[in-house]
Amino acid sequence: MSEGRIIQSVARALSILELFESSSTELSVTEIANRLDLSKSTAFGLINTLNHKGYLEQNPRDSRYSLGLKLLRLGGLVRKHSILCRKARPFLEQLVNEFSETVHLAVEKNGLVVYIEKIRGDKAIFMQSDVGAENPMYCTGVGKCLLAYMPEERRERIMRQMGPMERRGPNTITNLDDLRSELANIRVKGYCFDDEEYAPGLICVAAPVCSVGGGVVAAVSLSGAKAGIPSKKLAEVTGRVVEVAGKISELL
Known part of the structure; x- marks a missing residue:
């Protein structure tokens, strides 16, 4: 298949973003220019444009660049090098240290939950939620949370496209009217609770x-075995998850 006409400046800008696929989390203008065999002035012009549009972020302490959060908004999966994950991880680790349960950070992509960070606690039970994994939105705590706060038009479009809502646990919501009511409650409370909706014996805030x-x-979540998080402790867990999500929001 013919590639057709290639716009050199666009290709170079994308090549800059692709440099971060390696182990580098931050790069200087000189490093980027050298790796792509560009003049420093050309590299700076491209980098400055990407920074202005939000695809790169400059560290004010040393003027080095890292991937920007704009990539997440466009559905690109920016994993361990992303601003969001790097800013969130210390707070996620606090939750794990406090409760010894599994903590997730997730985003929505193409109508599914995509996990961009996961830290397992000592009490962790098996979940299909490794970084990069996808799960339905209607039966996961992070998924319902993301759905609840979407613009209404987008939320309704995603729900219409979900297809049959398979029962995954004893309390899975399986029809759209019940899901709409649940999402309205989430917006009122400011958090989401998954009580054996994703899997039997598993709860999530x-x-x-x-x-x-x-x-x-x-969305940030803490998940664990229902038997391991007694109801008297659930209020404490919920308060801390909400607090951590708020602190990450402040950093953004």
Whole structure:
């Protein structure tokens, strides 16, 4: 298949972003220019444009660049090198240290939950939620949380496209009217509770992470065995998950 006409400046800009696929989390203008065999002035012009549009972020301490959060908004999966994950991880680790349960950070992509960070606690039970894994939105704590805070038009479009809502656990929501009611309750409470909806014996508390404009860009959750999180401890867990999500939002 013919590639057709290639716009050199666009290709170079994308090549800059692709440099971060390696182990590098931050790069200087000189490093980027050398790796791509560009003049420093050409590299700076491309980098400055990417930074202005939000695809790169400059560290004010040393003027080095890292991937920007704009990539997440466009559905690109920015994993361990992303601003969001790097800023969130210390707070996620606090939750794991406090409760010894599994903590997730997730975003929505193409109508599914995509996990961009996961830290397992000492009490962790098996879940299909490794970084990069996808899960349905209607039966997961992070998924319901993300759905609840979406613009209504987008939320309804995603729900219409979900197809049959398979029962995964004893309390899975399996019809759209019940799901709409649940999402309205989440918006009132400010957090989401999954009580054996994703899997038997598994519970989860999730809360939204907001961007500077107020839109929800991710969700934080703590998941564990229902038998391991007694009801008297659930209020403490919920409060801390909401608090952590709020702190991450402030950083963004």
